[in-house]
Every structure is written in C-alpha cells, then in structure tokens.
Amino acid sequence: MKCRHFLFACSLLLTAPFTLANSSEFVIDDIRIQGLQRVALGAALTYVPVQVGDTVTPFRTKQIIRSLYSSTHFENIELLRDGQTLVIKVSERPTISSIIFEGNDDIKDEQLQESLDGSNIIVGEPLDKTVLTSIENGLKDFYYSIGKYSADVTAIITPLPRNRVDLKILFEEGDAADIAQINIVGNEIYSDEELFDQMELKFGAPWWDFMSETRYQQQTLSGDMETLTSYYMDRGYLRFAIDSTQVSMTPDKDGIYITMNVSEGEKYTVSDIELVGDLIGQDEYIKAITPLRKGELYNQAQVTYAEEFLSKYLGRFGYAYPTVTTIPEINDDDNTVKLLLSIDPGKRIYVRRINFEGNSTTADDVLRQNVTQMEGAWLSNQALETSKAQLSRLTYMEEVEFDTVRLPGQEDQVDVNFSVKEQPAGSFNAGIGYGDRTKLSLQAGIQQDNFLGTGKRVAINLNTVSYQQSVQLSYTDPYFTIDGISLGGSISYSEFDGSDFNVVSYNSKQYSVGANIGYPINAVNRINFGLTYANVELFNRSFYEQTERFYEQFLDESNPDAAVKYESLQASVSWIRNTLNRGLFPSAGSSQRASFSVTTPNSDVQYFKTMLDTKFYFPLTRSQRWTVLARARLGYGNGYGDVNGVEQIFPFTENFTAGGSDTLRGFENNTVGPRGVQRTSQSTIGTPDGVAIPGNPENDLLFTSQRSLGGNAMAIAGLELIVPTPFLDVEYDSSVRTSLFYDVGNVWDTEFDYDAYKDLSLSVNSDPLLDYSDWKNFRSSAGLSVQWVSPMGPLVFSFSRAIKERPGDDAKFFTFNIGQTF
CATH class of the missing domain: 3.10.20.310 (membrane protein fhac)
Incomplete structure (x- = not known):
C-alpha cells in the first residue's frame, strides 16, 4: 500500500508545472496565460515577445517578464512550464475606483488631479503603487518650499471587490513657519x-x-x-x-x-559701446537709437532694454527672430566696462497666410479689414501689434491674441494665427414703466455693431412716454471702401409734449435726415464729415424768459399763437483719436473726440455747436485690473449772424443737459443746469378807454421751473478707480467692471442776464433763482458703479451720493442705464 502511494505522488510531481528558473531550454508548443480578469487574452498576448515554435532561454524569460511589466497592466508575473507549454501566471493591477483628497487647503483639488494625471493615476486606470511614493515625496517637497516643514502626505489604498481600489490622499499641512x-x-x-x-x-x-x-x-x-x-x-x-x-x-x-x-564689488562705468554683426544696412541709425551711452554707470536694466529695443526694431523689417547679445569686456584696473553688442538678425521672415479662429459670427473678411499685416509681405512685429490693437478696439471683440507658426522645411515663412473671442455686439432694450411725471412709458430699441457678422452698425430705437414719441434708424459701414473710408446715414422722427412734464412747456414735431463719411488718417486718428437736414415745428408754447428770445424771431404778429416752423442744414466735422486697448471695458490708452457743427447761412436758424470728449486710462498694476480713469466732456454753442435783422441765438432745443448715468451720477437725468424762468406782472393801471397798462416792472414776480432747461455751455469731469469685482474671477473682467468714482460738472447759459432778475420777488412754490450764467455753480457726487455687458447690452448700476448740490436739484442715490459704459 505504501509503495502505491509513493508511485502516485511521483506521477503528480512529474505532470505538474514547474518554474522556468529550474528548467532547461525548451521549444514552445503552446502558450497559456492564467489570472486574467479585466485584460483580454488577445491584448495580453501582444505583450508576449515569443510565439509557438520559439525556444525559451534565460534571456527570453527576462524579455517576456520585462515586456509584460511595461504594459502597466500587471503587478506580479510568474513564468511556469507544463511539459512543452509556456504558462504565464499574472496578477493584474487593481483598477482605481475613486480618488479622494482630504485636508488640502493650499492646493486645489483640480491642481492635484492634474499632477496625478501626469503620473497616470486616473479613475478607471490600473494603479501603479510604485508611483505613489514619488507623488507623496513630491507633495511634501512642495509644502517644504512654502515653509510648512511639519506637513505630511499619506496615500491610503482600500481594496474593493472585483480587483478595484479606492485611493485616498490625506494631507496634514500644518502651519507655515x-x-x-x-x-x-x-x-x-x-x-x-x-x-x-x-x-x-x-x-x-x-x-x-x-x-x-x-x-x-x-x-x-x-x-x-x-x-x-x-x-x-x-x-x-x-x-x-x-x-x-x-x-x-x-x-x-x-x-x-x-x-x-x-x-558688492566696485562701481563700473561704460567706457565704450560697439555694435558688431549684420546691421541690415542701418548702421548709423541703429547706433544713434541704441539707448546706451558712454561715460554712464553700468546699468543692467538699460542693457536688457537695449537688447529688446534693437530686437523689436529689427522685427519691423521682417527679421522676426533676431539674436542680440551683450558681451561685457570688464577692465578691473580702472573699473570700466566695454559693451559689445553682437547683432544677428537671422533670416527675413515672410507671412504665407493669416488665419482667424474663434470668430463664429464675424466673417473673416471683416477681421481682415482691421489687420495691417499683409500676406506675402515680410513679418513686422509693429504691424502685428497694430493689428491686434485695432481688432481689440472693436466693440464685438472681447479678447484678441496672435502667434506665429514657422512652417516645416521653410526657414523664412510663417503663418500668423489670430485667436479671437467674440462678445455681444450690440444692445437691446425694452421696458414699460410708470411715473408721476412720465406716466406710462414704453421703450424698445436694438443696436447691432456687427450686423449679421458684417461689421456694419445698424440701429433702430423706439421710445414713447407721455411727453415724447420718437423713432430713429441709423446705418454705418465702417469699411465702405478697402481704404477704410466709412459711410453712414440716419433718419429720425419725434414728437414732444412738455405740458405734462412741468418743464419748458411746448410741443414739437421734428424729422431729420443725415449722412456722414469718414476718412482714416492713420491707425488711431480719423476725421468724419456730416450733413444733416432738419425740419422742426414748435407749437403750444409756454412763456419762459429764455425761450421767448428764440420764439420772437419767428412770430407772426397777425397770429401770435401760430406754430413756429424752421428748417436747417447742418454741416459737421469731427476728429476721433483712439488708442484704447479694447472696445469695451478698456484698461489702458486714451480716446478723444472733438466735433464742430454749424448750420449753413441759408438755414432759418444760424448757430454753431462744438464738443470735446476725452478719456484717459492709467493702469496701476501690470495685470491692469487696477486702473485710474480720468474723463472730461466740454461743450459750447451759440448763434451767429442775423436773419432779417434779428440777431440769432442758440435754439433752446439744442441745449446741453447733465445728470444721470453717463454724465453726473447722483442726479436725476437731465436735471442739472439752468431752470426755465417766468416773469409775471402783478398790477395794471386802467385808462379811460379801458386799455390795461402794466404796472411797475420792479413789482413783478419770478417763478423758476423744477426741471432744467439746459444751457449752451457744459463742463463735466470725472475720476474713477477701477478695481477687481469682488467675488468674481479674473475671467469675468471683460464682462463685469466695478469702479469707485467722483463726478463733477455744470451746465450754464452764457447769455443769461442775472442782473435783470435778481431783485425780483419769487412766487410761491418757486425754486430759488441762481445765476445761471455762472459756470462755478458746479455739482459733484461720489459713489460706486457696476457695469455689466449683459446679453441685452451694457448695463450700468450706480450707487452715489451728491456731495455738492444746488437748491432745486433732484439728487438720486441709485441710477440705472442701458447701453452706455465709461
């Protein structure tokens, strides 16, 4: 019996697989892989560098194991022999089911996951445990670099069914030293x-x-x-x-x-400056513009600036990749240094193609109109920067960047790729409201600066309140010709009834038709010419001292209550300069607009009007998130000449007004400035024939209206500190802006005769009379403004407090406006 058991045991030993480490070479009849769970057999066999018929040797054994480990699917591999069959026994790496971070405050989860992704520690992928130690040490080194020497990082692996694991990384950051x-x-x-x-x-x-x-x-x-x-x-x-x-x-x-x-060493003085290399035929000019001078103290910042300056200068001529190196030759005996500037311009680079990406609405041709860099011409960094600036100033562009891509096999050619990010190209407003003075009001309007992606500006505005109904259509093609000449036109109609508004009471009907054409002077300057015909009818007028002077020149003595009608043809010229870095929410640069308009001598009214609007942005930080805005608006108008012997005055319908979101925040819209003045006789003397004769004018009563009549002169200024919007990331800076502001200004009437009214008594409920010709009666306010480029267009919310106000002013803590930004 014992002998039979011994023979049975020997037979099992002979038929069982044994490790290749103890075997001799053999020829493979079959290959069998054991232990596969997630990895398919076919995929595993692709990593086995032998096949049936090959001979297994010690070298082949090492090669098989190395190849299987390189697949990153297995954490344990064993090779066995079963007769002439190669048996590969594997243990798969567990699959990561979840990754949890706990205790990390200094490093965000997103940053940690990006780091793990680089090491292929990803949910759903096999876990390589050997990588975790290096990750732990790398994170500890980070904490040590910021002074947290007591920090610790531990990776905990929790096994789950079906060969899965949860990975938790625990952080004990501690306090920084x-x-x-x-x-x-x-x-x-x-x-x-x-x-x-x-x-x-x-x-x-x-x-x-x-x-x-x-x-x-x-x-x-x-x-x-x-x-x-x-x-x-x-x-x-x-x-x-x-x-x-x-x-x-x-x-x-x-x-x-x-x-x-x-x-510290000693101070060194520049003894000489020498330029060597290829100066592209501009030797004398480059020497003259090099911002380094003999006899001055050595200044490393100046040397770096000189290298960058010369590189940019060479870039203007198509040498996009120059090398400018400064070699100092130091003389320690007399503490001097000779600066040797070696210039290698490289090859002149030409532009093969200009590409645009990111413009889902705007056509490529519209963007190309604003690009001064030409295809086929040499690459100019100045032209590229100018192109970027012009594209950024478009109101429908939020961001503009460019890069140059060298073409493989072409040392002298590049493609220029402009990457743009569009933003809402216009504004839409619609609303319904009710007020004590305005009663029921309806507004609707749309302005599109990039109509159907063509870059053309189209606008229609409808407005109806109890005192006014108006409609206006306008159209502008900024690139009517390839040279950048613009052409535009507008037509408008309005009716006004001031009887319910407690202001200068009159009714008017007006329609106008205008056209304008603009010529570019250079990349930042432009001049526009315009011609506008207007037909105005005024009726149901009330009697104010300032308006009567205008009405008198048109009155029909036989019918003094008849409507006043006049026509005018107005010519205008304007100059526009714009160096702003963006069309909406600029943070650097400036803009100026000066205009002068005058009615032609054959018009029924003869007057002129001039305005200046200027803005300067001064960034305080390199990121330009902190910026100071200084702005000013000046205006003046008056009549000229005479018609039928009557001296012309400035029409009160053309007066300047102030107050509201776009001029003086903290005051009701259009309420700052001169009031309408009424003078009423208090006694009459009767004659025997029953004719009434006015009494002594010194006994007249004076009444001033509650609302502003406006004036022929205006001066408005403002100072703003633009700050990062609280609780919003930097990515929202292009659509939301917050600022602290101080506004100051006034509207006055240079033709108002204060001495003629100052001694008269005021009637009951009349606001005090001010010298409306005095420019020093300014108002001021300060507060907080939030601007948002919404899908409907720019929205402006202002919270302000009037600092300097005059009797009768209507101060407002909160104002709101659509379609206007500073």
Missing part, C-alpha cells in the same frame, strides 16, 4: 534697511501690516535674490554676487532664519 530673521552679510554700500525694502519677504512686521509676506517661501526667496542682484547691477555694481544663502529652522520648526552672504 514665519521668518524669524533675515541677515545680509557683506553689505557696506547699502544698509540692511535699504535692501530689506527691496525684498518681498519680511520679518518682524507689525500686526496691522497684514500685507507683508512673513511666511517663508522658497520661490519668493529666489525672486528676492534676483531683485537684490538687479538693484546693485542697475547702479553700476557689475561684480555684485550673492555668494551663498543659508536657510535654517528653529528647533520647534516654527521659525526660519535666512542668511545671505554678498560681495
């Missing part, structure tokens, strides 16, 4: 305090100075070292060097000591 002290050793020329002022890292800052960076950060320290080096080298210390830097910790790991050992 503060800088206990910074020591600079070796400085004699500049004191510690002077050098500390240049550094971003601080120590010993008072509690109220919360802006100081007292936490140690390795990257910030590197930046401070570069800053100190530049500080010295920009002042002539060419040999300055930071010999060593030591960073040590306090025993409790709460404090950091930083010590920098520096060598």
Whole structure:
C-alpha cells in the first residue's frame, strides 16, 4: 500500500508545472496565460515577445517578464512550464475606483488631479503603487518650499471587490513657519534697511501690516535674490554676487532664519559701446537709437532694454527672430566696462497666410479689414501689434491674441494665427414703466455693431412716454471702401409734449435726415464729415424768459399763437483719436473726440455747436485690473449772424443737459443746469378807454421751473478707480467692471442776464433763482458703479451720493442705464 502511494505522488510531481528558473531550454508548443480578469487574452498576448515554435532561454524569460511589466497592466508575473507549454501566471493591477483628497487647503483639488494625471493615476486606470511614493515625496517637497516643514502626505489604498481600489490622499499641512530673521552679510554700500525694502519677504512686521509676506517661501526667496542682484547691477555694481544663502529652522520648526552672504564689488562705468554683426544696412541709425551711452554707470536694466529695443526694431523689417547679445569686456584696473553688442538678425521672415479662429459670427473678411499685416509681405512685429490693437478696439471683440507658426522645411515663412473671442455686439432694450411725471412709458430699441457678422452698425430705437414719441434708424459701414473710408446715414422722427412734464412747456414735431463719411488718417486718428437736414415745428408754447428770445424771431404778429416752423442744414466735422486697448471695458490708452457743427447761412436758424470728449486710462498694476480713469466732456454753442435783422441765438432745443448715468451720477437725468424762468406782472393801471397798462416792472414776480432747461455751455469731469469685482474671477473682467468714482460738472447759459432778475420777488412754490450764467455753480457726487455687458447690452448700476448740490436739484442715490459704459 505504501509503495502505491509513493508511485502516485511521483506521477503528480512529474505532470505538474514547474518554474522556468529550474528548467532547461525548451521549444514552445503552446502558450497559456492564467489570472486574467479585466485584460483580454488577445491584448495580453501582444505583450508576449515569443510565439509557438520559439525556444525559451534565460534571456527570453527576462524579455517576456520585462515586456509584460511595461504594459502597466500587471503587478506580479510568474513564468511556469507544463511539459512543452509556456504558462504565464499574472496578477493584474487593481483598477482605481475613486480618488479622494482630504485636508488640502493650499492646493486645489483640480491642481492635484492634474499632477496625478501626469503620473497616470486616473479613475478607471490600473494603479501603479510604485508611483505613489514619488507623488507623496513630491507633495511634501512642495509644502517644504512654502515653509510648512511639519506637513505630511499619506496615500491610503482600500481594496474593493472585483480587483478595484479606492485611493485616498490625506494631507496634514500644518502651519507655515514665519521668518524669524533675515541677515545680509557683506553689505557696506547699502544698509540692511535699504535692501530689506527691496525684498518681498519680511520679518518682524507689525500686526496691522497684514500685507507683508512673513511666511517663508522658497520661490519668493529666489525672486528676492534676483531683485537684490538687479538693484546693485542697475547702479553700476557689475561684480555684485550673492555668494551663498543659508536657510535654517528653529528647533520647534516654527521659525526660519535666512542668511545671505554678498560681495558688492566696485562701481563700473561704460567706457565704450560697439555694435558688431549684420546691421541690415542701418548702421548709423541703429547706433544713434541704441539707448546706451558712454561715460554712464553700468546699468543692467538699460542693457536688457537695449537688447529688446534693437530686437523689436529689427522685427519691423521682417527679421522676426533676431539674436542680440551683450558681451561685457570688464577692465578691473580702472573699473570700466566695454559693451559689445553682437547683432544677428537671422533670416527675413515672410507671412504665407493669416488665419482667424474663434470668430463664429464675424466673417473673416471683416477681421481682415482691421489687420495691417499683409500676406506675402515680410513679418513686422509693429504691424502685428497694430493689428491686434485695432481688432481689440472693436466693440464685438472681447479678447484678441496672435502667434506665429514657422512652417516645416521653410526657414523664412510663417503663418500668423489670430485667436479671437467674440462678445455681444450690440444692445437691446425694452421696458414699460410708470411715473408721476412720465406716466406710462414704453421703450424698445436694438443696436447691432456687427450686423449679421458684417461689421456694419445698424440701429433702430423706439421710445414713447407721455411727453415724447420718437423713432430713429441709423446705418454705418465702417469699411465702405478697402481704404477704410466709412459711410453712414440716419433718419429720425419725434414728437414732444412738455405740458405734462412741468418743464419748458411746448410741443414739437421734428424729422431729420443725415449722412456722414469718414476718412482714416492713420491707425488711431480719423476725421468724419456730416450733413444733416432738419425740419422742426414748435407749437403750444409756454412763456419762459429764455425761450421767448428764440420764439420772437419767428412770430407772426397777425397770429401770435401760430406754430413756429424752421428748417436747417447742418454741416459737421469731427476728429476721433483712439488708442484704447479694447472696445469695451478698456484698461489702458486714451480716446478723444472733438466735433464742430454749424448750420449753413441759408438755414432759418444760424448757430454753431462744438464738443470735446476725452478719456484717459492709467493702469496701476501690470495685470491692469487696477486702473485710474480720468474723463472730461466740454461743450459750447451759440448763434451767429442775423436773419432779417434779428440777431440769432442758440435754439433752446439744442441745449446741453447733465445728470444721470453717463454724465453726473447722483442726479436725476437731465436735471442739472439752468431752470426755465417766468416773469409775471402783478398790477395794471386802467385808462379811460379801458386799455390795461402794466404796472411797475420792479413789482413783478419770478417763478423758476423744477426741471432744467439746459444751457449752451457744459463742463463735466470725472475720476474713477477701477478695481477687481469682488467675488468674481479674473475671467469675468471683460464682462463685469466695478469702479469707485467722483463726478463733477455744470451746465450754464452764457447769455443769461442775472442782473435783470435778481431783485425780483419769487412766487410761491418757486425754486430759488441762481445765476445761471455762472459756470462755478458746479455739482459733484461720489459713489460706486457696476457695469455689466449683459446679453441685452451694457448695463450700468450706480450707487452715489451728491456731495455738492444746488437748491432745486433732484439728487438720486441709485441710477440705472442701458447701453452706455465709461
């Protein structure tokens, strides 16, 4: 019996697989893979570098194992032999079911996931456990670099059914170590305090100075070292060097000591400047414009600027990739340095094609009209920057960027790719309202600056309130010709009834037709000419001192209540200059618009009108999120000549007005300025024949209206600090803007005779009489403005407080406007 059991055991041993490590070479009759779960057999066999008929050798064994591991699907591999069959026994890597981050405050989940993606630690992919250790160490190094030396990172793997795992990465960030002290050793020329002022890292800052960076950060320290080096080298210390830097910790790991050992050296003066290389035939000019001078102290910033300046200059001539290198020849005997500027312009680069992407609405031809860089011409960095600026000024462009792509195999050709991001190209307004004065009001209008993607501007506006109904159509083609000549026109009709508005009471009907043409002077300057015919009818007038002077020249003595009608032909010229970096919400540059219009001598009314509107944006930070806006608007108009012996005056219908979102915030729309003045006789003397004779004019009563009549002169100014909008990321800066503002200004009447009315008594309920000819009766306000480019167009919300107001003014804390931004 025992012998039979022994023979059975021997037979099992002979037929069982055994490891190849203990086997001799053999020829493969079959290949069998065991342990596959997720990986398909066919996919696994593609990583096996042998096939049936091959001979298994020790070298082939290592090759098979190495190839299977390289597939990243397996974490354990064993090779066995079963007769002439190669048996590959594998254990698959577990699949990542979920990744959880816990305890991370300094690093966002998105940043961590991006880092893991680079190591192929992704949900649904196999988990390579060997990578986790390097990830843990890398994250710890990051925390150490920002002064958190007690930080710890641990990866926890939780097995799940079906060979899956949950991966949790736990963070114990701890507190960052503060800088206990910074020591600079070796400085004699500049004191510690002077050098500390240049550094971003601080120590010993008072509690109220919360802006100081007292936490140690390795990257910030590197930046401070570069800053100190530049500080010295920009002042002539060419040999300055930071010999060593030591960073040590306090025993409790709460404090950091930083010590920098520096060598200041001596001041060096520029003894000579020599330009060598290919100066593209512009030798004398390049030498003249090089911003470096003999006899001056060496200045590293000036040297860098000179290199960049010369590179940009060469770029204007098509040398897009020049190399400008400064080689200093230092003479330590007399502390001088000779600067050798080596210039290699490279090959002149030509533009093969200009491409646009991102413009889903605007046609390529419209964008190409604003590009000064031409296809087939040499590449000019100046032309590209000008093109970008002109595209950015389009109101329907939010962002514009460009890059140049060198063509494979073509050393002298590039493609220029403009990437644009469009934004709403117009505004739509519609509303219904009710007010004590306006009663029922309806408004509707649409303006499209990029009509059907053609770049043409089309607008229609309808307005109806209890006192006015109007309609206006306008059209402008900014590129009527290929040279950039614009052509436009407008037609409008309006009816006005002031009887319910408690202002200068009159009715009017007016229609007008106009056309304009514009000529570009250069990339930033333009001049426009216009001609407008207007037909005006005034009736049901009320009697105000200022308006009667205008009515008198048209009155029919036989029918004094008849309507007043007049026609005019108005010629205008305007100059526009625009260097703004964007069409909407600019943050740098300036814009100016000056206009002058005058009615022709054959018109029924003869007057002129001039205006100046200017804005300047001064960015305070490199990102331009903090910007100062200074703006001003000036206007003046008056009559000229005489008609039928009657001296012409400025029509009151053309008066300037102020107040509201686009002029003086904090005051009701169009309420700032002169009021309508009425003078009423209080007594009459009867004659025997019953004719009434007015009494003494000195007894007349005076009444001033509650609303502004406007004036023929205006001066408005404003100062704004544009700030990042709270709670919104930087990506919203192109659609939402927040600013703190101060507005000041006035509207006045230069022809008003205050002395003729100042001694008269005021009637009951009359506002006080002011000298409406005095420009010094200004108003001012301050507050907060929020502007939003909504799908309906620009919306402006202003919260303001009147600082300086005059009797009778209608101050408003909140104002709202559609379609106008600063």
